[in-house]
Amino acid sequence: MRLMRYLLSALLLYSGQASAECLTRGTGDMGIVIERAAGSVQVVDRRAHRALFRIEGLGDLSHASAVYSPDERYAYIFGRDGGLTRLDILCGTITHRIVQGGNSIGGAISQDGNLIAVSNYEPGGVKVFAASDLRLVADIPATPVNSEKRSKTVGLVDAGEQRFVYSLYDTGETWILDMSDPANPVIQKHEKIGQLPYDALITRDGRYYIAGLFGQDGLALLDLWHPERGTRLILEDYGKGEQKLPVYKMPHLEGWAMAGNRAFLPGVGHHQVLVVERGEWNTLAKIPVYGQPVFVMARPDGRQIWVNFAFPDNDTIQVIDTETLKVVKTLKPGKGALHMEFAPRGEEVWISIRDKDEVQVYDTRKLQLTHTLPVAKPSGIFFTARAHTTGL
Amino acid sequence: MPRTIAVMTALLIAASSAAVAADVPPQRQAELRYLLKHDCGSCHGMRLEGGLGPALTARRLAPYGVDFLALTIIQGRPGTPMPPWRPFISEPEAQWLATQLKQGIRP
Numbered sequence: 001m002r003l004m005r006y007l008l009s010a011l012l013l014y015s016g017q018a019s020a021e022c023l024t025r026g027t028g029d030m031g032i033v034i035e036r037a038a039g040s041v042q043v044v045d046r047r048a049h050r051a052l053f054r055i056e057g058l059g060d061l062s063h064a065s066a067v068y069s070p071d072e073r074y075a076y077i078f079g080r081d082g083g084l085t086r087l088d089i090l091c092g093t094i095t096h097r098i099v100q101g102g103n104s105i106g107g108a109i110s111q112d113g114n115l116i117a118v119s120n121y122e123p124g125g126v127k128v129f130a131a132s133d134l135r136l137v138a139d140i141p142a143t144p145v146n147s148e149k150r151s152k153t154v155g156l157v158d159a160g161e162q163r164f165v166y167s168l169y170d171t172g173e174t175w176i177l178d179m180s181d182p183a184n185p186v187i188q189k190h191e192k193i194g195q196l197p198y199d200a201l202i203t204r205d206g207r208y209y210i211a212g213l214f215g216q217d218g219l220a221l222l223d224l225w226h227p228e229r230g231t232r233l234i235l236e237d238y239g240k241g242e243q244k245l246p247v248y249k250m251p252h253l254e255g256w257a258m259a260g261n262r263a264f265l266p267g268v269g270h271h272q273v274l275v276v277e278r279g280e281w282n283t284l285a286k287i288p289v290y291g292q293p294v295f296v297m298a299r300p301d302g303r304q305i306w307v308n309f310a311f312p313d314n315d316t317i318q319v320i321d322t323e324t325l326k327v328v329k330t331l332k333p334g335k336g337a338l339h340m341e342f343a344p345r346g347e348e349v350w351i352s353i354r355d356k357d358e359v360q361v362y363d364t365r366k367l368q369l370t371h372t373l374p375v376a377k378p379s380g381i382f383f384t385a386r387a388h389t390t391g392l
Numbered sequence: 393m394p395r396t397i398a399v400m401t402a403l404l405i406a407a408s409s410a411a412v413a414a415d416v417p418p419q420r421q422a423e424l425r426y427l428l429k430h431d432c433g434s435c436h437g438m439r440l441e442g443g444l445g446p447a448l449t450a451r452r453l454a455p456y457g458v459d460f461l462a463l464t465i466i467q468g469r470p471g472t473p474m475p476p477w478r479p480f481i482s483e484p485e486a487q488w489l490a491t492q493l494k495q496g497i498r499p
Contacts, residue, residue, distance in 0.1 A: 060441075198444065250434070
């Protein structure tokens with residue numbers, strides 16, 4: 001009898017493992033959600049609104065981000081503690097994991113999908129790895145600040161022609177790293193771009209690289225069609241004469257929203273979303289919002305902008321109509337609304353609610369909550385469609 | 393003699409941090425710990441090992457006094473991203489936080 005039970009449970013265990021074997025399906029409607037405190041990741045089915053796998057052992061995932069391989073099968077997770085992990089989302093497993101630096105802040109995948117670049121605060125610089133097995137390909141130290149320390153690198157993005165672009169926080173530079181020949185990286189340095197660049201974005205078409213500056217007004221713009229022209233300051237007059245509020249969470253530029261010819265971006269130190277005309281980069285309007293914006297994201301069709309806010313207003317989400325430039329909805333999803341991710345065609349948006357330990361899914365047409373998923377201290381949400389977008 | 397001084401100082405420090413802790417009720421201490429992890433953590437790292445802001449580990453903070461650190465928390469550092477927390481954290485609470493940081497708290 002006892003033997004029977006043993007056999008039965010062994011069988012169950014085995015079948016449990018067998019069902020944890022690789023899925024046979026497409027990955028186009030899948031994604032991952034970071035569980036920042038637990039150091040784990042949930043692999044989700046975005047259309048069924050459910051978790052498929054939970055993968056543990058990824059280290060410190062505060063501020064973690066992810067990119068996808070071109071075939072949408074592998075996710076590369078960049079952890080705060082310098083961890084770089086390659087996940088197989090069809091199998092729910094870690095295929096490779098390294099700790100490549102002491103303290104890092106995001107990464108990018110090259111245009112051809114063969115290289116992964118990671119930006120490090122400590123020791124400051126960028127490292128490039130082979131996407132297939134995370135073998136080190138290049139190590140590019142940043143400018144020294146003093147005998148012990150090198151500048152932190154921030155705002156790392158991928159650009160066309162096998163380039164990576166990033167900025168140096170302490171020394172105010174933007175570097176273009178050309179990895180066309182992986183054995184011979186070529187660096188083009190733009191110095192004196194402005195004080196304390198803290199994050200950056202690249203426009204969807206890969207043309208403009210824009211770094212936010214903390215130490216002064218304005219943003220530094222680099223036209224990647226004409227890098228020889230250098231960076232120039234835009235929106236220098238933004239916020240002049242207005243009292244700047246303290247910033248309790250740095251805004252993210254990655255989600256910079258473009259809708260038609262207009263860009264929507266967070267007003268640093270202001271309860272405003274800025275509307276800027278692309279090309280001339282003049283301010284067209286300032287939309288008053290509930291708090292200091294962190295992510296300002298456009299629904300993929302450009303009709304709506306969704307905004308979340310810094311502490312202490314991070315219990316609120318607002319939706320702006322891009323035609324009227326008015327807030328059309330204020331949602332109170334719960335404290336710690338940290339991250340938003342749209343379905344690639346925009347019918348839904350997923351929002352991480354840290355303090356409720358859940359991800360909420362909203363119908364973007366009705367602006368209503370439709371689903372919730374239990375996720376421990378969720379932060380970043382990344383759908384596989386990012387595989388095909390420059391800068392994501 | 394140096395030994396007695398050391399013991400005396402240790403006692404004094406213990407006494408003063410006990411006094412500080414007494415000012416901050418346990419419920420509020422829990423809130424502050426949560427704030428430290430998630431909101432300070434967004435710049436200093438959730439494990440306080442550094443990010444855009446420096447690491448707030450006991451070792452790194454060893455050269456600084458509690459009062460100085462508490463003042464930094466309350467007033468921020470103008471010209472850097474370190475914001476003033478005065479609207480959300482009282483002075484005794486900042487003292488308590490600074491003491492915890494010096495003692496190597498892991499939120």
